[in-house]
Amino acid sequence: MDQHDRLSGDSEPTEEAEAAARAEAAREVHLTMDLCLRIGEMLLSSGAGAADVTATMRSVADHLGLRQAEIDVTFTALSMSFQRSPDDVPTLMMRHVQQRDIDYEDLTAVDHLVRDLLTDEADLYLARSRMATIVSLGHAFPRWAVTLAWAVMAAAVGVFLGGGLVVSAVAAVAATLIDRVQIVLARRRLPFFYLQVAGGAIATLLAAGVAATPIEVDPSLAVTANIIMLLAGIGLMGAVQDALTGFYLTSGARLIEAMMSTAGIIAGVALGISVADALGFDLGRLVPGKLGSISELPVEAAGAAVAAAAFSVACYAPRRAVLPIAVTTAAAALVSQAVELNGFGRVAGAGSAAFFIGLVAYAVAGRVRVPPLVVAVPAIVPFLPGLSIYRGLTFLADGGYFVSQGILALMTAISVAIALASGVILGEYVAQPLKREARKLESRLAGPRLVGPFRAMTRAERRALRKQSDG
Template sequence: MNRSPSALRASRGRRGRSGRVLDLALRLGELLLASGEAAEDVEAGMLAVAHGFALERCDVSVTFTLLTISHQVTLADPAWTASRSVRRRGSDYTRLAAVHDLVRDISERDLSVEEAYGRLLRIRRNRHPYPHWMIAASTALLAGAASVLVGGHWTVFFSACAAALVGNQLAWSLATRGLPEFYQYVVAAMPAAAAAILLDLVHAEVLSSAVITGGLFALLPGRALVAAVQDALTAFYITAAARLLEVFFIIIGIICGISLVLRAGIAIGIDLNPAGTLVIPSRPWLQTLAAGVLGLTFAVVLQVRRPVLGYAVLSAAFGWICDAGLRQAGLTQAVAVTITSVLLGLGGQLIARRGATSGLPYTIPGLVALLPGSATYLGVLFIVRGQTGLGATQLFSAASVGLGLAVGVNLGGELARLMLPARPGQVYRLTPDFALRRRPVARVWFRRR
């Protein structure tokens, strides 16, 4: 079919603008995915950007580290497709919140493409909110607070801090030399186990296993596990499988690092008795304080905005109190953690939805006190001592706690969506199972005034 010259020029103009919008959506999606957002929310953000600039016939695909978006200008034109790979991933929740603010403004305000690009460039150029030394110190304090949480005293606290600091620096040096993440976690887990063996060698009357458990709290990939389970529950199965495999190799790396050092300790005559690890002394006030410090330090490591730090402290302390109370009532650890994470996910997502921002800064820091550090250490210790059956049981228990934590957070988010439903006028898309029911394209992006 022949077209007039004016129609061809108009079509080229629309294509040029469409290309810039698609590139903007891809770059914003890259920042969202790199920050640990679930695939569903990344897809929602990219579609919100496209619809904000009146690109109606768009399709988005998120597959682990690959983003693809296509747009058909008119029904008579072929679809344009663009893709982008996420090369580097990090945990800067301040940048994540800024991206959410930009996507929300694109959806609600009359921003031009040039204005949106300008804000995107400023977001990418902004420095991290906390210096590197503060991140390293927070990692050390996180491990120390976790060791107190599981029964350690001052000697254990300082030992866990020093071990985490050394492990963090060793992992950082390997990362700068381009070694895979697996080896970084192997090396990062070793100093905590070495510190525990050293305490046993000098016959210190302390709970040396708490040093290793504290180090595990600093290393276990709880954030990645939550994202992987959410992807699985929302039918992004390829992305979920890839993320779960990534979590699996991280945990295997941690286990390998601890096992190598523990085997060396047994070889030189260190008696690593699991019985002392099974009984955690009850010190409610001190442990609640330690849980709050855990939430604060983990929030700093994740680089959340400063106004959110107080909420991170309160949510972590509340999570510990709730979990301890439920276990005191006779519930198993997995059930108690699941119920607690539902409450934390619900509260965090309600606050995030009211503020039209990401729920990750409000939910993830509060979960760190619930990680199965003790069960993981016991599983490794039993295996090293040759008690494979008991070790597998403990590791299975740790896996069930982690799964319950991730499912609970997702369920809390879904309850928040039901309690604060989308308002009329929002953009919609089909659910992953292609049912006739339609749900909002962005549960967080839009807030009608």
Template sequence: MPQTLERFDVRQLRRARTVWERVRERAIAGTPATPDEPDEAANAETYRAMDLALRVGELLLASGEATENVSEAMRSLSVAYGLPRSEAAVTFTAISLSCVPTDGAPPVTGERTVRRRLPDYDRLAATHRLVQDAAIGLVDLDAAFDRLREIKRARPPYPALLITLSLPLISASASILAGGGVVVAVVAFLATLLADRTGAYLARRGIAEFFQLAVGAAIGSLLAVLVIAAGLPVVASAVVTGSIMALLPGRPLVAAVQDGISGAYVSSAARLLEVFFIVAALVSGVGLTVYGAVHLGLPLRVEDLPTSFASFGPVQVLAAVAISVAFAISLAAPLKALPTAAIGGGAIWLVYSALRTVDVMPILAAGIAAALIGFAAHLMAVRHRAPAMAYTVPLIAPLLPGTPLYRGLLQISHNSLNTGLISLFTALATAFALAAGIALGGEVVRARSRGGVVGTSPRRRPAARRTRGY
């Protein structure tokens, strides 16, 4: 059996990565990696190597990876399997790879389109391990295709029922974090479960995802309205907050900010547009229900919402931990990433609460907490030789702005347009601060890194080249 990456000792691994970096630098500069061999593009091995790189890029992009890391992985495979003068172009839905021979033969270009995106961080980590093994020469082309097929056929790391229940668990935990009790948590759990199953039914009927999200948000808020109409002595607003938290686009927002920072502006703009439509669907679903409830005379009041729910209480900390772990499960994160999600979820909540107690504004507190805890999560990802998103994205879940978003919609329903828009802007600014903080932690880790996982090398990074705005 071929020797795997885990069996390498530290010195062997460093030597292999040093060789890989030098070969890659020469390939990017246009110098052939093996000058004694003929440089022929139009042969079967070239086509197979391009096919592998395109399939790997498609799988990474569909699994939720950032554009820069997808491009880096494809370029690494191109160098590993001898594609001459290769260039990879990755956008939000399309991937292309080309190579140009030096012997006058015509260039070769291949392209694939990502039509279906399903976040699966365990598959993402397995694909990155394949790229790393191939980059340092541990996997030949035939074995790489075999491993890629195994990755595609592999089952998720968690039972299907647990993944299905992960979103309701996020809602239940978030409702407790927003000031609700056990009854509110149960109602939020059932509301999100009903909304998720309704969305799955609509998806099977071919209904667009925008309307699936709108209906799901409406179901969560409608159940809260029914709780209020029944006169139950509970914090019904926490049900809406929990339902919104389960649907907020934390993952695409982090990827959008990372793409923008890395210079992939087309993909970043497309991801931000995706975030906009997700938020618009939530606003539509919750807004219509809340507006109808207010005008029917139900006691939905802004004063009933928690104004500052930052707390060091054990219940809130455990709720934050539960949100992060459930979020990691919903993204099919690797099993070894769950301890980081649990510790990081509690830590980010404690840091945020500490900053709020010294009167740091909520947006700045969220950004600082995300940067500090995100830095530690990026270090854990480097230690495990895994993609960073599996370790960092679940951490922001406890701080996603469900309450400000609901407050803004409620204020608009009460004809307070200006204050409602300010609350909505605060919610969006908080979400961007979380994503930017996570990205900042990754940049600090990259600055002190000597190589590490494919896609984290500080050398030859396009986004690091000084343009001074031009």
């Protein structure tokens, strides 16, 4: 064999090795992008803001070597592209968000997975295995416990509104019926609008039926309590948060979804009133968003606390977080009432309560090992402007003299929603200032993090932490 043959023979293994290395690198890129998209899908479907989803995906991509990846998050899809060099063909992957049920148990598990990944406690392949396990496992709470949680929440909202025991009992029964009927309709793949129509109709018909008996009950308060329950899962805060952090497309989509869900409730209530009139039940005039008389602030605080805790259970929050959420909400309700009683108005009261929630959510979440979002969202549920939206759309539907009242109610709802979202974010800014390392790692982070890691520990920090724990 001459020298030329020997050189040819030596080059073949080198070319094969280079081809194998390129194939392995492409496989690593594919697996990393798939993991990032799956993490983003889980966070977005569980109610996380688009800014938090983008920053978390970027943290994982940067840590796994994809430092020039482009990430785009919208309301229904996530996309990610990566090009290692100008000569390479870019890789593009996209994932659609199919599920919209809020699941704080999976959100917490994914949050812990991301933290372990960024601290090198898990590699790419272990992270993918754990992600598959999170998706495939069921919930810690059985489904009947979620129905019971919705019933408790509706009863607590009745107390929060000052409706008394009868209103709370009617609201709890209606909530149970609404949840079970919505489960049946969801299995038939009906759009969420029709589920809200069914919920509004059930609440109105049950209130009308009880009002036709000798039992004394205010139908307006009973219907109002169930309306808040139906509106609790709507992402008004997420919509305003996305608008504040620059994700206007996602914000607009979430606002449209919230308006359609509210319109479904109004259509259901109107249908219930029509059926009640046909059956000869005298409902009188339903006053949307009517409040009862609350003589003591502790009663209102207790109602808000129980409502927030029950909502967290209905969204599968970890058990260890339920009591801290209730305590935080009770304190926020007292803050809100203190501000309102001093003449600052409802918007200022809601903003003050949200600022308090954002201020303590980071510390409380750290103590119970959950993302701050799991604490913040249930805590602001009693302060959501769902009633103002309902009042506004109802008055606009009546027309004539009520149009001006409807516009005023909608403007109040928008003001309260902005005050809640901006108050929570401002509280997070004060409680959780971003450090220089986090800014370098996540250059696109548009606001404080409600979910996801803030900064990955360095190897020196991990060694020092291990020495401290061993000592």
